[in-house]
Amino acid sequence: MSQTVDRALSILPLLAEGPADLGQVADRLGVHKSTALRLLRTLHEHGLVYRQSDQRYRLGARLFALAQEAMENLDIREIAHPHLVRLNEQCGHTVHLAVYEENEVLYIDKVESRYPVRMYSRIGKPVAITVAAVAKLLLADLPEPERRALAEQLDYPLYTARSTPHAEAFLKELATVREQGWATDLGGHEESINCVAAPVRGADGRVVAAMSVSAPNVVVTAEELLSLLPLVRRTADAISGEYSGRTPVKGTPA
Amino acid sequence: MSQTVDRALSILPLLAEGPADLGQVADRLGVHKSTALRLLRTLHEHGLVYRQSDQRYRLGARLFALAQEAMENLDIREIAHPHLVRLNEQCGHTVHLAVYEENEVLYIDKVESRYPVRMYSRIGKPVAITVAAVAKLLLADLPEPERRALAEQLDYPLYTARSTPHAEAFLKELATVREQGWATDLGGHEESINCVAAPVRGADGRVVAAMSVSAPNVVVTAEELLSLLPLVRRTADAISGEYSGRTPVKGTPA
DNA sequence: CTCAGGCGTTGCGTATTCTGCAACGACCAT
DNA sequence: ATGGTCGTTGCAGAATACGCAACGCCTGAG
Structure with a gap:
């Protein structure tokens, strides 16, 4: 229902398959690199994706913490x-x-x-x-x-x-x-x-x-x-x- | 960097504290109910939040699956x-x-x-x-x-x-x-x-x-x-x- | 039984926000 | 040196998300 959020969230399962760089994410989302960058940045700020040393993105730590808390509740x-x-x-x-x-x-x-x-x-x-x-x-x-x-x-x-x-x-x-x-x-x-x-x-x-x-x-x-x-x-x-x-x-x- | 996504993602840690209804989410986000609804819907479509029988929202199953896959990678x-x-x-x-x-x-x-x-x-x-x-x-x-x-x-x-x-x-x-x-x-x-x-x-x-x-x-x-x-x-x-x-x-x- | 109050939901007009472009800089390999 | 790739930035236009107000539903009180 919300395009921006929808795109951002689509990144997560994509990264679940393995680390990916900016270009790959942009391609698979079907958006411009700059758009993908902005989305990834936002996800990053929330700790949902992590940028590893080779600059590629993968799923981040907060995801574990969230799943953890969710389970305990x-x-x-x-x-x-x-x-x-x-x-x-x-x-x-x-x-x-x-x-x-x-x-x-x-x-x-x-x-x-x-x-x-x-x-x-x-x-x-x-x-x-x-x-x-x-x-x-x-x-x-x-x-x-x-x-x-x-x-x-x-x-x-x-x-x-x-x-x-x-x-x-x-x-x-x-x-x-x-x-x-x-x-x-x-x-x-x-x-x-x-x-x-x-x-x-x-x-x-x-x-x-x-x-x-x-x-x-x-x-x-x-x-x-x-x-x-x-x-x-x-x-x-x-x-x-x-x-x-x-x-x-x-x-x-x- | 992206307001909409930022707001949407802010819902997750909020729900990690425990289930919440639409009004509560909207209040704590500082947005109108209709906005909160749209965000929650999007999160819901991606399985990140779940709507329990009393209509309240809590964190969803896909979160586990994602954390799982992330770990295995x-x-x-x-x-x-x-x-x-x-x-x-x-x-x-x-x-x-x-x-x-x-x-x-x-x-x-x-x-x-x-x-x-x-x-x-x-x-x-x-x-x-x-x-x-x-x-x-x-x-x-x-x-x-x-x-x-x-x-x-x-x-x-x-x-x-x-x-x-x-x-x-x-x-x-x-x-x-x-x-x-x-x-x-x-x-x-x-x-x-x-x-x-x-x-x-x-x-x-x-x-x-x-x-x-x-x-x-x-x-x-x-x-x-x-x-x-x-x-x-x-x-x-x-x-x-x-x-x-x-x-x-x-x-x-x- | 009626009615008020609360809650989730919807459609819509406005303007805020996101988008894609193009250009730049860094880095790598040729 | 230089061509190529990749991430990054600023910007102007436009698509998109926002808040409003109204509706329907349910619940509980009078």
Whole structure:
């Protein structure tokens, strides 16, 4: 709606692909160099882009800080975290927490036990929406027309032979998930990885988040993982209870 | 430099404090509601802000994705990661990698301690710049005038009794660090946590990153931690060598 | 049930702001 | 030395964003 801002913001995903110099930015925006320069300068002042020593631009530090703060302000995350930790202690596997937003599903927390390597590296990354167990739960709760519309505009990459192949299959799976109140991903994303997931609901019963337990089948078979379902559901329900119990409003500025 | 973009971007840190409605945003920007609306809409189209069910705005999902991609494109991080992992395997403690950018020092990678004691730090979070060992190394390498200017504009929070108290002391410490080529933080941030850090240098000898090993003194004493210094330095040097060896330019678009 | 107040939204005329041009200076490689 | 590339600047014109005022919606009070 605002041309200038629109152009400026278009620079960000462009730089996300890698550093670029002024000319490249101007070209890909379809504007004059001087225009691109002014936009980049403004972005720079706000710390969103950084100018490295070779004069090329790349995404800047404040972006991390913003994403960080944004995440910390999600109260579902705050409430859920101790539960995720406890669940991880009980079963030993990787635990994820995810939310739906604007046609995307993304992890907002993760507890890993065996290889704590890259603890936060995948948080914030959009998940494989057509196969992930958490995605199924979150999408299954969307109003029917929206769900259908989304399902049909999605791509269905065949990560493995067990990936959801097309919209029709996906909608059918969502219906099942919606009914049973939990979801799985059995090798749909990576051949050897299975997941079980359960929904976290708000006071009105709508699904506000989903949590999952993931494990490679060299550690536990799919059946063994499924046996954890009651535990996962109990944990999710506990989070739901706490989340809908009270709404701690703390962001009251002076 | 560009008013419109400037205003739009000013909304982001504002929303980072917590969700806000249209009126609040307009007020704090000092613009008319209709203007604020237009800006928010543009931000929304780019996924940088999200409109929650109560109509208030908060930071959006794409912010995470961007921060994510930005991080993955830092090649120092990519090169250093396996070394961090190996170092962690050798000593068992938490290993951090940090860079300096625009008056801030921030962690860009982390390998968790194998000991159950966890330390609060997050990738992307700005570090306690006046006390952290990695910060000392990165700032010590700045050109003298810049270093001095920065040191004097900083705040010096007294996290503990051993925190750096003021600019003068900090500059003195930086001089020492600069000379010896490594740094420590002995309880300057949290009473019981000690760190040893070493610099990663580019081909031109400038410090491009810093890595540290941190451990609570209930696990190892400061002296024991210091005995790891040669190992830490060797690892940092190995990263430096690999980093300055070649400059893999991969971001060449079609 | 009515009405006032608050909030988000829209269309529009004005003028502020952004744009593209062209020229300059720095730097690199030939 | 010199041609080329790249980032930077000032400027005049015009497209663009701004603020205004009015509308519709919802909520809560009388």
